Amino acid sequence: MTYRKILAVLPATLFTLTSLAVAADSDAINLLKSTGALDRLAKESGVYHASSTGKTPDFIVDPSFPQRLPHNWMIGQVGGLYVDRHDHIWVYHRARSLTNDEAGLEGPVSGATNEKGQPENGIGYARQYGTITDCCKAAPAVLEFDTDGKLLRSWGGPSDPGFIGGKCKAEAGCIWPNSEHGIYVDQNDNVWLSGSGAYNPHNNAPWATNKQGGDGLILKFDMDGNFKMRIGGTPKGPNSNDTNGGINGTPLTYLSADMVVDPATNRLYVADGYGNRRVLIIDANTGKYIGHFGAYGNNPVDDAGAKAAGTWIDDAAKGNRKPTFFRNPVHCVKIADDGKIYVCDRGNDRIQVFDKNSPELGKACSNPTGQPGKCGFVAERFVSDHTNIIGTAVSMNFSTDKAQSCLYVADNANMAIYILNRSNLEELGRFGHSGRAPGEFHWTHQVSRDSKGNIYTAEVDTGKRIQKFLRYGPTGCSGTGSTTVGGVLGN
């Protein structure tokens, strides 16, 4: 066949291929419509327990999000998720949480053996005969998606060959954490990462990255994964009042969970965390300490007193229902345009609100009774406060209307996202239920949204997925609801 003849045949072939594929897809989609599946999906994944005196956006889960990853990659627990100003979704997952079978294509690491002397893969699973299943390999730790769920960039962590020692060099100060937790992308397109792996001297798997101590650090990268700065170090225990124990005189964090940069001041606020019990304020350029605060704005933080008090449920049963300290983990921090700072005091089944413009906030200050207006403290709201497992509020974000009138609060114990009117902190409705179906959650861990108000979520434990909820109806929240947030519903 001559070149010319091939060219002549090509358009017809392409046409056939295209029309075949399109016909099949439309058959499939028509089936979804005619069987009523889409109506049921809208009902099942939409807002429920809606207040009759309030209004909220509504949602339907996008069951196609994200698109399948290339290279037989798979994600583990998704510690962090944040939508940046370009409407790109950044995911920060835990390659080392993949199970033996999930990481079946991760073969033996050259020269590595387990306690029995067998070859092992990066996570530490035996690989005597090489790979064990037909899928999958661990994806790099940081993944960037567009709103259609298409993967744009990926880098980072031990599952990205050559990254450690390449873009992340120990001699430059880069230590990859043992457990990937929070991610944030700031107004200058810096990517901030935290780690929540406690010190574990027995962690000798080939993919152990921090062998020195606990994850007491935050890392700053550019969007291509080039290391820019580290804050903190690798302590072996908490100190919620440290100001300069880390690299270059930066403060030591301990198992920090989340962070946000205030674009007006370029200050970094850190939810610190699973080990420490504070919000830490840092200069985002230098990494140097600016201030910190505990519950009700208290500074210094009484780590010993907090530890001695035990769990929220035990303590509350004794009548101590207004703890003056954050309980681990201090799990999220976000700043609204009006200057209010929202903190997940997950271990206490509550959120607290602070005023970033208060001159007292972050400085030495005493507010043992939780008086509003003192030490920068504004308000608190319990979230399903009878919950007796790790804690409830894990992540917060705001609606996209100018007033940011909705406050979305994700609950990692009760598997729902509460929609609060931000002006009165009343629950106007919820979406999400406990389960594995699309629109349900197992260990909801993050909630973020794009500029259209679509919501993205991430799950840990055995959830190991990200989901997208398309918004329709109002862009914001109004009206009144319930001052009790969370709780059992009959269904």
Added chain:
Amino acid sequence: MAALPAMLLALGSLAMAADNDANAINLLKSTGALDRLAKESGVYNASSTGKTPGFIVDPSFPQRLPHNWMIGQVGGLYVDKHDHIWIYQRPRTLTNDEAGLEGPAPGATNEKGQPENGIGYARQYGTITDCCKAAPSVMEFDVDGKLLRAWGGPADPGFLGSKCKAEAGCIWPNSEHGIYVDQNDNVWISGNNGYNARTAGKNTPWTTNKEGGDGFILKFDMDGNFKMRIGGTPKGPNSNDTNGGINGTPLLYQAADMVVDPATNRLYVADGYGNRRVLIVDANTGKYIGHFGAYGNNPVDDAAAKAAGTWIDDAAKGNKKPAFFRNPVHCVKIADDGKIYVCDRGNDRIQVFDKNSPELGKACSNPTGQPGKCGFVAERFVSDHTNIIGTAVSMNFSTDKAQSCLYIGDNANMAIYILNRSNLEELGRFGHSGRAPGEFHWTHQVSLDSKGNVYTAEVDTGKRIQKFLRYGPTGCSGTGSTTVGGVIDK
């Protein structure tokens, strides 16, 4: 009359709800989500010389359960002749937080003296989260995913001791595994828990079989009324037992799956996680008719099979045609043409037998696996390099008259292979490893309704059922790959 405006207003808000749903669905279309869903959940690795049905996952299936119920690992799933989907799930696999609404069992305490719930989780302060309660073990759904009936197991209050009475012979298994509904609407269920001397006696309030291993099959009507038990509670395997159970029925050991041949009313049992045989019993009396191992061998040499170790170790030594099933013998299905399909999961293969062979199930020796001998017909390895528990877990046929497709669920590689049943060649696959709709984590069952829609069930931390809508051809034709399974560059 005065109430009318208010009613109209109420209707108006109903119409608004419909509008909202339409908005939601339009969003799914306009964003291209549905096109992507079709692509992501459809058939791939398709043979260019073969044809198969096409599929798209139904992301709305099943509908949300009432009563804050949640399902655990789904051991069994089968679609009956009424197009109802029967599932058989494990409430005792719910985690502490998943069963957050399961409060303390009356009078029960754990080793620390704290109140505990049925599964054994501490409940010092009552319930711990706002969801969920464990659903009953057996659940019947319609094709739209609506729950029709639910009964059985320790999570169904009052079931044990009433519909399932010990004095009538009913012992609920400790681990729910296979379910089958026969031509007479009998519901058959199996259990796969093994006896463990080390943990024996360490019971939770929901431990149901305190005597030994799950060595039995139960027969119920569709409302959960107990009809018959076959077998008992042995403490170890015996793949040649014929009458050691209740009423002279054979003892099983951790049976995985079963099917009744409507032509003969014989029950065929994939037996199982402990035994290494397919057992044939009379479905009315429960009495022994016959049994066979790999290649139709009978008796089964349990000792030799145990000594041979794992498939991968043994295969590495060159033993690539084992003359025994390796645990678990995980599925059994019968095609209309009389062929019996068995999942020899532990050997990464399936085997085919002829139900009409007079030799099948009787004493017979076929150590080299000769087709035509002892009722043996053929075998096909399924991703035979897989080094984890085994691959083929469940099989079913397409709905065309010839049952020309053979669907094989693979619990290690998280796919369903579509084979041309006439040549056992792979024509394509669907499903991938993962947690998204249309993906699988530990695919455990595959079954079909009369339209050819496929339903699946997942164990381990998968804990869900899914539906795949069929479109295009109803059957399979053509040639594909004689190698079934394997890595695909994606």
